[in-house]
Amino acid sequence: MTEVQDVEKGARARTRRAIVDAAVRELARDASVSLGQIADAASVGRTTLHRYFPERSDLLEAVRAETTARLDEAHARARLDEGTAREALRRLCPEYLLLGDLLTLLFTGVLPESVIDEAADDPLLALVARGREDGSIDPALDDAWVIGTLWAQLYLAWATLCEAGTARHDVVQMLMRTVDKAVAAP
Amino acid sequence: MTEVQDVEKGARARTRRAIVDAAVRELARDASVSLGQIADAASVGRTTLHRYFPERSDLLEAVRAETTARLDEAHARARLDEGTAREALRRLCPEYLLLGDLLTLLFTGVLPESVIDEAADDPLLALVARGREDGSIDPALDDAWVIGTLWAQLYLAWATLCEAGTARHDVVQMLMRTVDKAVAAP
DNA sequence: TCAAAGTGGAACACTGATGTTCCGTTTCGG
């Protein structure tokens, strides 16, 4: 039997990617954007969009899958289990910031919050646990609060990048500094 | 001529309040909730809702006004200009947390972000400026970043209160501790 | 080159939200 292909070939792959990318962009701008606007943003006919994603929920599922994959990539690039937990956390910040509009989707509820839990909670909980062993994380804060602080400050960083004209480098510096100080043991 | 009354009397005031309260609650649950659902949540007929707020935008405007008023109240209760900036910031945290669902509306974009700017930025900027003078605020962080950190952690605190079974007192403690450490001068 | 694959647009039915009108009933205040 023919396996369901994650990777389609040639034109189909390009079109599909254009649609998903446009969906992420437009959904970040307005969570209740119409499929017609997404199709326009992808420079594609609405008919074609429905050919790839018969229902709106199918498109959202593709965006969810994209998000999960990008989260996994970020974890891999940050090499969470190398060096001290503190170093790993510093490496993770700029990687997460590369998620871009996907951060908006995660924070505005376009995607269910469970996406964060399923894709990111395990590696982050392990990271926090490691940080507690070496005594570098504030024992007065919950595991969930420590991780939540990372996400909350990350959203601030992304919002700052989008709105103000603050340079990416400065934003990353403030992000790492704030998270580090907030969760570090006194 | 008869002045437009901010405060209506008797039955009208009660009904109006029930509708606005229900709108805040339901909009926090789902930003694209229908007017029918809001009317149901307010135990009011949809006709009645339209009698008070002819269009959806009129209801949203009332919610916006409510938010601004509640923000002003919070600032007043926190007495931002008494004591040190650090003390004032500690007093402000639990007051802001009392905003409840309004925090969700501010963070999910149901209300334009300008609501925060217009109602809260002036007092907060003054507070941060005062904190800088006495050297208690980290000079490596922007004014906007300091204020943004407050809001970001506040949203984490509210989300923690809603989802998990964490006690309000513990959430307030972690919120004040995290904000304090994050923005304090080293 | 030529058929298959991919695409876009027009047209259609369907649905749910919105805003409005009308009218009978309930509630409240003088």
Next chain:
DNA sequence: CCGAAACGGAACATCAGTGTTCCACTTTGA
């Protein structure tokens, strides 16, 4: 107690988004 104010529900027109079908036009690759 009684009239005015407030209310709820039914019905209606309107509108935008959705999902579908059909057909003609490109692009592609064997």
